[in-house]
Amino acid sequence: MTKAGDLMHQTDFTGQPFTRIPDYVRASGTGIIFNEKNEVLLQLRSDNSWWGLPGGGMDPGESLSECTVREVYEETGLWVHVGCLIKVYSDISDYTVVQYPDGNLVQYVAAVYICHKDSGTLTISEESLDIGYFDPSQFPEKTVLSTKLRVNDALQHISEHKCSTTR
8 A cells, every 4th residue: 555655756647746645546538549640639738738648537337438438529529439458557656646726636547548530620628728639759848747658658559469540
């Protein structure tokens, strides 16, 4: 069991240190969406002005894949279907902790999928300030650490398992 003293060198998903046990644990789904140039879709989050992957907390009655599809639509305007499951992240060393402006500290258990666009038009939501595709080697400076880790894991997974990024 993790104790507050064990958190001395832990950081949240933006790199900020935290020194207490998270207040909540929440299940979530995240989508990695590639375009035809193998760029990754990121959103500039309105709650902290950092770039990250579309995704969010699971609602009661949803599966993780359903959560991912809903969250991607709500945050981007794109309807997707999930492809390969990259990994389920739960360890705080994988930048699963988010410090919110209201002071809540949440640890996410995040299922990360490669998603494929079915329909829709990119749309900035109330949860985003901007949205766009970026080369994984040239993400914006203020990209959350969990995004960099997850995209690197996805690229390795694609290479090892020959997963499709487009369908």
